[in-house]
Amino acid sequence: MGTFLLSFFALLIPVAGIALFIYIVARRLAPLFRAAPDFRFDNIGKRLFGLYEYPHHRMPRPGYELSGYIHITTIICLGVLSLQVITLLLQGISPSFSLPFLDKGIIADGYRMISDLALTVLLGACLLALYRRIILKPERYNVPKSYGKDKTFPDALLSLGLLASLAVLDIVYIASGWRVDAYAGADTHILIPFTGTWITATIFSLFSPTANQVVHVLSFMLLIVLIFGFVCYLPFGRFFHLVTGPPNVFFKKIKKGSVKPVKWGIADDKLDELESFGVKKFEDFTWKHMLDFYTCTDCGRCSDNCPATTVGRPLSPRFISIKGRNYAFSHYPLKGPFIQNEPLMGDVFSDDEIWSCTTCGACEEECPVTIEYIDKIVDLRRGMVDDGNVPQSLQKPLSAIEKRGNPWGKMEKKRGEWTKDLPEGCDVKLFEAGDTAETLYFVDSITSYDDRMISIAQATAKLLCAGGADFGILGKDEKDSGNEVRRFGEEMLFQDLKNHNTEMILESGVKQIVTADPHALNTLKNDYAGLPPVEHISQFLARKIKNSDISLKSVEKPEAVYTYHDPCYLGRHNEIYDAPRDVLDAIPGLRRVEMAKSRDRSFCCSGGGLMLFYEPEEEERMGVLRVKMAAEAGATVMVTACPFCLVNMEDAIKIAGLEGKLEAIDLAELVERHLDK
Amino acid sequence: MEILVCVKRVPDTAENEISVNSAGNDIDRGDLVYSVNEWDNYAVEEAIQIVDRVGGNMTVVAVGDDESEEVLRREMAMGANDGLLLKDSAFEGSDGKGTASILKAAVQKGKYDLILTGAQAEAGAAQVGGMLAAMLDYPYASLVNKVEVIDDKKLKVGREIEGGNQEINEIELPCVLSIQTGINEPRYVGIRGIRKVASVEIPVMGASDLGLGADTVGTAGAKVKRVDYFVPEMGAGAEMLEGSTEEIIDKLVELLKAKGGLK
Numbered sequence: 028m029g030t031f032l033l034s035f036f037a038l039l040i041p042v043a044g045i046a047l048f049i050y051i052v053a054r055r056l057a058p059l060f061r062a063a064p065d066f067r068f069d070n071i072g073k074r075l076f077g078l079y080e081y082p083h084h085r086m087p088r089p090g091y092e093l094s095g096y097i098h099i100t101t102i103i104c105l106g107v108l109s110l111q112v113i114t115l116l117l118q119g120i121s122p123s124f125s126l127p128f129l130d131k132g133i134i135a136d137g138y139r140m141i142s143d144l145a146l147t148v149l150l151g152a153c154l155l156a157l158y159r160r161i162i163l164k165p166e167r168y169n170v171p172k173s174y175g176k177d178k179t180f181p182d183a184l185l186s187l188g189l190l191a192s193l194a195v196l197d198i199v200y201i202a203s204g205w206r207v208d209a210y211a212g213a214d215t216h217i218l219i220p221f222t223g224t225w226i227t228a229t230i231f232s233l234f235s236p237t238a239n240q241v242v243h244v245l246s247f248m249l250l251i252v253l254i255f256g257f258v259c260y261l262p263f264g265r266f267f268h269l270v271t272g273p274p275n276v277f278f279k280k281i282k283k284g285s286v287k288p289v290k291w292g293i294a295d296d297k298l299d300e301l302e303s304f305g306v307k308k309f310e311d312f313t314w315k316h317m318l319d320f321y322t323c324t325d326c327g328r329c330s331d332n333c334p335a336t337t338v339g340r341p342l343s344p345r346f347i348s349i350k351g352r353n354y355a356f357s358h359y360p361l362k363g364p365f366i367q368n369e370p371l372m373g374d375v376f377s378d379d380e381i382w383s384c385t386t387c388g389a390c391e392e393e394c395p396v397t398i399e400y401i402d403k404i405v406d407l408r409r410g411m412v413d414d415g416n417v418p419q420s421l422q423k424p425l426s427a428i429e430k431r432g433n434p435w436g437k438m439e440k441k442r443g444e445w446t447k448d449l450p451e452g453c454d455v456k457l458f459e460a461g462d463t464a465e466t467l468y469f470v471d472s473i474t475s476y477d478d479r480m481i482s483i484a485q486a487t488a489k490l491l492c493a494g495g496a497d498f499g500i501l502g503k504d505e506k507d508s509g510n511e512v513r514r515f516g517e518e519m520l521f522q523d524l525k526n527h528n529t530e531m532i533l534e535s536g537v538k539q540i541v542t543a544d545p546h547a548l549n550t551l552k553n554d555y556a557g558l559p560p561v562e563h564i565s566q567f568l569a570r571k572i573k574n575s576d577i578s579l580k581s582v583e584k585p586e587a588v589y590t591y592h593d594p595c596y597l598g599r600h601n602e603i604y605d606a607p608r609d610v611l612d613a614i615p616g617l618r619r620v621e622m623a624k625s626r627d628r629s630f631c632c633s634g635g636g637l638m639l640f641y642e643p644e645e646e647e648r649m650g651v652l653r654v655k656m657a658a659e660a661g662a663t664v665m666v667t668a669c670p671f672c673l674v675n676m677e678d679a680i681k682i683a684g685l686e687g688k689l690e691a692i693d694l695a696e697l698v699e700r701h702l703d704k
Numbered sequence: 705m706e707i708l709v710c711v712k713r714v715p716d717t718a719e720n721e722i723s724v725n726s727a728g729n730d731i732d733r734g735d736l737v738y739s740v741n742e743w744d745n746y747a748v749e750e751a752i753q754i755v756d757r758v759g760g761n762m763t764v765v766a767v768g769d770d771e772s773e774e775v776l777r778r779e780m781a782m783g784a785n786d787g788l789l790l791k792d793s794a795f796e797g798s799d800g801k802g803t804a805s806i807l808k809a810a811v812q813k814g815k816y817d818l819i820l821t822g823a824q825a826e827a828g829a830a831q832v833g834g835m836l837a838a839m840l841d842y843p844y845a846s847l848v849n850k851v852e853v854i855d856d857k858k859l860k861v862g863r864e865i866e867g868g869n870q871e872i873n874e875i876e877l878p879c880v881l882s883i884q885t886g887i888n889e890p891r892y893v894g895i896r897g898i899r900k901v902a903s904v905e906i907p908v909m910g911a912s913d914l915g916l917g918a919d920t921v922g923t924a925g926a927k928v929k930r931v932d933y934f935v936p937e938m939g940a941g942a943e944m945l946e947g948s949t950e951e952i953i954d955k956l957v958e959l960l961k962a963k964g965g966l967k
Contacts, residue, residue, distance in 0.1 A: 299899055415782065415891030422892050427719050429895065430737040436719025438735060478949050519895040 036248060037119025044255025051262045051361060052270070058309065058317055058359045061367065064291045065313035067278040074277050081276050085395045089628075091328060093159065097152050098395070104149035108197075111142045112254065115200070119251060131214065139201075139216040143224040146198050150223055153191035160184065167327035174346050179325045182264040189257045194223075196250045202227035203243035210236040265325045272396050275322040278315050279397035284553035284600035287313070287402040289409060289518055298522065305409025305516060308368050309354055309375075312403065319398040320351035329390035329400065334631040335383045339646035342383035344390040344400045350375050372411060381407045382418060383643055385634030386514045387595040392627050401514070408516025421515065424640045429520055432506030432527075433472035434637065442470075443502035445481035446488065453492040456499030458535040466491070466498040467537040469561075471547040472507045473635075473670045479677070480670040486699035487543040487564050493702050494571040498541070504531045510550035510596070511636025525555055532558055541567050543695050545596035545669045546635050552601065563597060564695050565607040565668050572613045580703040582616040589619045590662035591694075592653065592676070593629035594669035607668050607694050614701050622660045630656065633679075635671025650679030658689055668694040705760035705856065705877075707751045708816040709784065710807055710836075711744040713768055713775040714826040729933050740775045743822025745782075747883040749890040750851055751820055752783040758853050761785050763814070767795060767806050776906055781897035782890070792910035797923030804835035805921055809914035811840060817856070819880045823847050833882035843879040849887045 082102065087095025110126060117124040128134045159165065160183050170177040202224050208215045209228075218225040231239055261267050268275075289298055289305070291313070306312055329344040330336040336343045354375055358366040372378065384404045391400055411417065417425070424434035432439060446455045456462035468491060474484045491498050509524035528551075532540065540561040542548050551561045571577040591611060597603045604626045611619055624630045633649040634641075654676055657665045665680075667673055676691035715722070715736040725732040740748075751762045763786040764779040766772040776787035790806050798806065811819060819837075823846065824830035830846075837844030850862030854874070861881060863871045875881075911918055919925055938944070945952045960966040 299896070304896065412892060412894055413896065415893060415897070417892035419889055422890075423718060425892070425894075426716075426739065430716070430739070431719050436716070436737075438721060440735070517894055519899070523895060 033244065033248075034120055037116070037251060040251045040255055041116055041119075044251075044259060048255070048259050048262075051259060054359065054361050055262050055267075055321065055355075057365060058355055059314040061310045062312055062314040062317050063310075065287075065315040066291045067315055070281050073281065074279070077279060078273060078277055081279075081397070082395075085393075085397075088328070088393060088395075094156075094165075094326070095395075097156050097159075100148060100152045104145040104152065107142055107145040108149070110138070111197075115197075115247070116251065116254075119247065136216040140219055143201065143216075143219055143222045146194050146201070147223040150191060150194040150198070153187050153194060157184070157187050157191070160187070165327075167331040168325075169327075171343070173341075174343070174349070179265060182266070186257075186260070186264065186266040189253065189260065193250070193253055193257060196246050196253060198223040198227050200243060200246040200250055202231055203239045203246060206231045206234075206239040207236060207243055210239070262321075265323065268322050268324045268396055271318055271322040272324075275315075275318050276397050278318070280399055280402070282553065283602065284549050284596070286405050286513055286554065295522055295525075298519065303410075304413040304518065305411070306371065306403070306406040307410040307414070308370055309351075309358065310367060311410065312351075312406070316399065316403055316406075317351070317355065319403075320348050320355055322396045323348035323352060323398060324396060325349060326395065328393040328395065329398070332389040332393045332628065334385065334387060334389065334633075334649045334652075335643075335645075337630075338649050338652065340379075340383040340643050341377060342380045347376070347380075347400060347403065348398060372407070372414075372416070376407060378411065378416065378418070379644055381411065382421075382641060383645075385595070385631050385638050385649070387631035387634070388599040389595075389628070389631065392599050405514055405516060408514075409518055410516075412516040412518075418641065420640050420642050421637055424637055425512070425515075425517055425520065428472075428507050428509075428512060428524070432524070433476060434507065434640065435472070435476060437476045439503040442475045442505060443500055445470075445475060445484045446500070449485060449488055453489055455488050456497075457502050458499050458531070459502040459504045462499050463536055464497045464499040465538050466496050467532060467535055467540045467559075468498050468500050469508065469532075469540050469542040469544075469547050469551060470500055470505065471542065471544040471670075473674070474544055475505070477670070477674070480673065483543050483670050483673070483693045483695050486693065486695040487541075489699050489702070490564065490568060490577070490695055491541065493704075494567060494577050496541070496567070499535070499537075501528075501531050501535065508544070508547040508550045510546040510554070511638065513550065513554060515637045521554075525550075529555055529558065543668070543670070543693070545594045545601070546671065549596040549600050563601075563603055563606070563668070565597070565610055566603065568610045568694075568698055569606040572610060578703045579614050579698065579701045582614050582618075583700060584664070585616050585618075587618070587663045588661050589617055589664045589666055590622055590657050590660050591619065591625070592622070592632070592657070592665055592667040592672060593626055594667060594672045595629065595631055596635070597668055598629050599627055607666075610694060610698060611666060614698070620660050620662055622656045622662070624656060632667070632669075632672040632675035634675075635669065639671065639674065648675075648679055648682065650675035651683045654679045654683050654685055654689060654691075658683075658685055663689055664697075665689060665691045666694055666697055667691065705754060705758055705818055705853070706814070706816045707754060707760065707762040707818045707820065708811060708814065709744065709747045709751045709762060709764050709779070710819070710821045710832070711748065711764050711766050711775055711779055712741045712822070712825045713738050713766065713772045714741045717826065724933055724935055729930065731933075738771070738775070740778055741822050741825040743824060743883060743885055745779075745822075745890045746885050746887050747820040747822050748779045748782055748784060749888045750883055751818075752891075753888060754818070754851060754853060755783075755785075760817075763788055763816075765790060765807065765810055767791075767798070767803055773906055777898055777901050777904075778893050780901045780904060780906075781893045787904070787906040789906055789908045790910075790914070791908050792922075794911045794916075794918040794922045794924075797926055798921050799926040799928040800829055800831040801835055801927065802921040802925050804832050804839055805925070806914065806916065807832065807836050808839040809916050810909065811836070813909070813914065817877045818859070819878070821880065821882050823882045823884045830882070833880055837880035840878075840880065843875050844881070845873060845875050845879065846882045847884045848881045849884045851881065851887070 086098045114126055129138055205215055205228050218228055261269055327345050333344050386401050427436035428434050456464045470484050474480045506524050506527050509521040513521035539559050543564040548563050591608055630653050631649050632653055665676055673693050680689050716739040720736050723732050755762050762784050764776055764784040765788040766776055767790045780787050790810055821833035834844055845861045847863050848861045849864050852860040854860055857877055859875050861873055861875055865871050945955050
């Protein structure tokens with residue numbers, strides 16, 4: 028009778044638990060079936076490899092080593108223990124059940140020893156995690172008042188407490204079972220000294236076989252109740268990432284630097300047929316973006332690295348996800364009707380929040396579960412643009428780009444005027460005049476027109492000449508590349524710019540494109556299609572220097588200390604980190620230091636393109652923080668490789684009062700000064 | 705409420721380099737880009753917001769040539785329900801009174817409770833709104849920076865006066881208001897919005913449709929004639945600073961310090 032009841036219990040709890048879990052998850056996933064399409068089924072091999080590769084690279088990023096290694100350890104332990112748990116559950120129904128090779132023999136004993144170890148380590152990891160949460164309290168977990176109550180902390184305590192209790196109970200279950208077997212003289216596996224199982228079994232030797240048998244059965248019953256309690260609790264909070272994390276990493280965005288199409292499956296020339304643009308209501312998000320909301324672990328790494336959050340703009344990427352998840356929970360409840368098609372802007376997200384993002388990508392670089400922010404923000408902006416809801420400060424430059432092809436409304440015919448001051452012997456061909464050449468130098472708006480930035484264009488032209496390139500420019504036929512036009516949500520204007528530039532570039536017949544503007548590089552490479560290969564001037568220079576086609580003379584200011592600032596669209600979005608550094612290091616005698624935040628951790632300069640026109644609410648400028656970081660690193664010259672970075676840095680140096688102590692210069696300008704003619 | 709908003713297609717000052725042509729009778733229009741007169745854009749936004757609040761219908765009207773249609777479409781993409789183009793070769797060369805006469809005829813062809821104009825257009829004369837009101841014998845409020853609908857007979861309108869003070873008046877409908885910039889934040893019109901209204905029919909009315917004699921409008925009817933157009937000679941005490949932006953700034957700072965403007 029007792030055995031029967033036990034088997035019934037062992038059957039009932041899992042069946043009820045699994046049924047409940049399926050019900051909860053089905054309700055949770057309901058909005059995903061009402062969401063916009065998202066194409067994520069390509070590159071299966073790469074995606075599978077990502078599941079293995081991603082955790083090691085992302086989880087223990089510098090500064091987050093402890094939580095990262097706790098996570099990796101936990102994943103390994105849970106993987107090992109999954110077999111033991113399956114066996115345990117099925118043995119409840121049929122006591123003689125065992126997985127292949129895990130009944131008797133050397134493999135079975137080996138596995139038992141390893142899972143004893145895994146249980147102990149898992150318990151240790153849980154306790155360490157609790158210690159971090161309760162005692163260390165990393166700052167990034169703080170919830171600013173404006174975002175309401177901190178729901179993460181109690182959730183974390185409960186989930187970690189549950190997991191730790193599971194480990195303890197399992198240890199008790201195994202140790203008492205081991206004791207029972209040992210009393211009966213049956214074969215037992217070797218207990219590794221000082222593991223939880225060893226300690227517990229040692230203590231249990233004080234008790235009788237019957238007592239051990241009772242503990243064994245009771246711990247079994249409690250264990251299965253707790254296992255399913257834990258499983259069913261997961262979808263209620265941030266521990267849902269145990270379920271959604273792996274698929275979210277599997278479905279991650281593969282093509283860096285690009286922006287999602289307005290709607291997956293709709294070709295660019297069919298966009299006019301769409302009823303509405305972008306995300307205006309929750310159901311306009313793609314299913315992957317909803318999965319992102321569920322997967323957010325609330326770890327705060329995104330906002331910890333977000334320049335907008337850092338300078339006090341009303342944006343914190345972490346809360347984009349948390350608010351999205353809260354919306355899903357409250358509008359797609361476990362019980363009762365779904366509340367659909369409510370507007371998001373104003374109620375869930377604010378205008379200033381969504382316009383505050385510079386699309387620098389620091390958040391995405393950091394997220395341990397590959398949550399995407401830029402595509403969501405671009406989609407929300409597309410919705411606002413479609414509704415005419417665009418800040419006044421951005422309307423003028425957008426209209427100027429529409430009419431004149433540049434945000435300042437300067438005359439088209441003056442786009443190539445910067446070439447006038449070039450020295451004899453360095454001729455820039457002009458495709459609009461019918462010239463032909465191998466290479467196109469795509470200058471883009473700011474470098475063509477800005478009084479200060481034309482010096483980058485001139486330096487770039489001289490470097491191309493020095494490197495023996497046969498090159499030309501589009502002149503008045505070039506329009507703004509549209510990198511920010513697209514990222515600020517004005518897709519149709521972007522499409523016009525893209526179509527125009529593509530036609531002009533293809534007509535010119537060039538075989539490659541070079542640019543000194545990372546924003547142009549990014550959009551030509553990742554948003555445009557069918558163009559010849561595009562490279563940044565730093566890549567051209569690195570190659571020419573390596574092949575000794577360009578040689579450089581000793582550094583002009585041997586006493587100066589240089590540092591290189593990675594532009595977001597060159598570094599993070601296009602992973603060009605080494606070429607500019609190699610070029611700098613090729614200048615004999617140049618002393619270079621790295622800032623604390625560099626390469627993929629680079630801190631945005633304040634944003635380029637249309638961001639120059641936006642007037643954000645903020646406590647401090649990003650650029651000011653950045654130049655202070657350069658000064659802290661001991662640098663006296665800040666080298667960058669993007670005209671927008673240069674604008675922002677030069678302004679920031681003045682605001683920060685670092686004039687005379689720090690100067691900013693573009694890589695092309697610096698190298699041009701060091702050409703050994 | 706039935707609202708008519710008068711709009712004009714003008715060269716955009718922010719996106720053009722304006723210079724006087726060689727004949728000295730106009731600006732050089734060779735390389736200009738055009739857009740809707742900025743004040744008119746605020747008037748259209750205000751009309752949309754009034755219709756959103758109290759219901760009704762709004763029409764945008766322009767006196768101009770075929771290219772003015774583009775401006776009407778942009779305003780329709782913003783939210784105007786109908787467009788109306790007043791076009792006739794006889795209208796060319798109209799002075800302010802001529803333009804007001806054409807608009808008056810159009811107003812009388814419809815049934816409008818409220819007529820909005822921009823406070824002024826690029827030429828800076830700021831005369832059409834007032835003349836239109838007088839010709840219609842409607843009450844008129846100029847430089848309006850706030851509109852509140854009391855009922856279908858009355859509005860409350862605001863105007864900024866010297867020193868940033870605000871004045872509020874009640875005005876009876878039907879009336880004409882000239883709208884000041886800053887009254888609202890005009891919504892953005894993207895290329896997509898314009899394409900959506902690209903194929904909407906915009907009715908055109910000429911002099912005969914409006915019952916206007918050709919000698920009352922256009923060059924023939926104009927009693928104000930432009931006789932010269934030039935950049936003024938630099939007077940005594942004026943100085944043009946030259947050089948790069950940085951140099952200009954440095955010189956300006958020096959000058960301000962020298963004259964005691966900066967300490």
